[in-house]
Amino acid sequence: MHKAIVVFEVEGGSDKYFDGHRKDTMPIVNSILETGWYAEVVYFRPEWREDIFTYVSENFDAYISRVNPGNIPGGEKVYFELLTQLTEAGLVGMSTPEEMMAYGAKDALVKLNDTDLVPSDTAAYYDVETFHDTFPISLSFGERVLKQNRGSTGSGIWRVQLEDKELAASVTPGTPLPLDTQLKCTEAVDNHTEIRELGEFMEFCDRYIIGDNGMLVDMRFMSRIVEGEIRILLVGAEPVFVVHKKPAEGGDNFSATLFSGAKYSYDTPEAWQDLVDMFAEARPVIAEKLGGDNIPLVWTADFMLADDADGNDTYVLGEINCSCVGFTSELDMGIQQRVAAVAISRVEEKKKPLPPMISN
Incomplete structure (x- = not known):
């Protein structure tokens, strides 16, 4: 085992800082390095695919994808093919194309429209x-x-x-x-x-x-989106925090993004225990409907308030994200260390040697 994890990015895009990286990329890399493991960033370009495969497959145990699908040069097909090829070569993928397509694609909502979530x-x-x-x-x-x-x-x-x-x-x-x-x-x-x-x-x-x-x-x-969107951020199976994102007031505003003026407040999972428990209970159903329970490394589930038949509060799932969840605003919570720890534990679990065979 190399004890090395590569972090993929692409050049350009509105999610980059002046150093060319997403603001949460180098904190992940540095957190891995602090454990004694090796990590580095590799930029993906379609014309580099074969060379990237050779370099990464020969020197790393796993990859973490920090690529916004909308920023991939030439489209995501070739990038996904590279990730699949690396997984088939034995690397631990975080997240794999299968996970991104199952959990991160917007039509995950359609696959759940016969449940109480959607x-x-x-x-x-x-x-x-x-x-x-x-x-x-x-x-x-x-x-x-x-x-x-x-x-x-x-x-x-x-x-x-x-x-x-x-x-x-x-x-x-x-x-x-x-x-x-x-x-x-x-x-x-x-x-x-x-x-x-x-x-x-x-x-x-x-x-x-x-x-x-x-x-x-x-x-x-x-x-009721005007009352805010409630996002659970998870690292692996563990809810790390809940953020209540309230749209800017006025007009037809409904966006819960910081860019649109929404106000964010951060809570512990315990502050939204009913929602967290409901999502944990629903996760096996979600896994069944979406075709597998390979939990993404960093992912989110966004909910909106609604009313049930009796007028009581309930929650409607609006989106699951796992392709490239950002947590720039939450770096002071130490999420990057959690990401590094879970990533390394996944590699160690997969790469640990099999127990010796007992001969008669």
């Missing part, structure tokens, strides 16, 4: 024809949220409502809306609002469907 009318569009045929009907039932599979920090997540409130009140649910219907579209990245025609807006959104792993998730707008 509204049953949550759907996904994998081709533009289905999107154009179905979304005008879906929108007739009320406000919707469209979520692209790529991107981060609210990019390509749109709150969609009819601009004419009188029209919205008179629409017959299930009747397709005309393509010239005026929409009010608010993007979560910064809460900016655009007035667009339905047909033109759908054509604009086609870009989210076309390409590697492209899709759009269509979900009911949860009105």
Whole structure:
């Protein structure tokens, strides 16, 4: 065993600091080095794939991917192929493409829409024809949220409502809306609002469907999002903290990102014990529905408040993230040391020698 872990990044992207790294990358690397293990950053480029495979497979026991899928040059297909090849060569992957696709893809919500975690009318569009045929009907039932599979920090997540409130009140649910219907579209990245025609807006959104792993998730707008989104951050199986992200007040604001002016407050898991317990109880169901219980290294589950049939508070799952969860704002909590410890323990568990065979 080399006792070495490589951390993958890509060059450029809005998630980089002036040193070219994500702000949470070097803290992870340094935390691994502090244990006596070796770690370094390797940048991925498609044209370097073969050389990267040779170097990494010969010198490292595991990889940690700190790559935002939206920033991968040439798309994520070649990068995922490299990670799969490294896993097949015996490296411990954190997270593997399978985990990222199972837990991190937005259509994880659709696979859970027959559970109590997600509204049953949550759907996904994998081709533009289905999107154009179905979304005008879906929108007739009320406000919707469209979520692209790529991107981060609210990019390509749109709150969609009819601009004419009188029209919205008179629409017959299930009747397709005309393509010239005026929409009010608010993007979560910064809460900016655009007035667009339905047909033109759908054509604009086609870009989210076309390409590697492209899709759009269509979900009911949860009105209590204005009270905040509740995120559980986990390292492995352990909840580390819960952050309550409250959107900026006013207008049609619904984004819970720092970039949009949302206010964050941090709590221990114990402060949200009911939610944490509910999620822990649901995790076997989530694993079954998503095709496996390979727990990501760093991941989050985001919830919104809703009302049950009796008017009591309940929680609706809005998203699971594991491709490249950032924790820059929480470095003073020592999460990077936890990440390093769990990563090393996974390598040691997988690489530990088998017990000797007992001969008769």
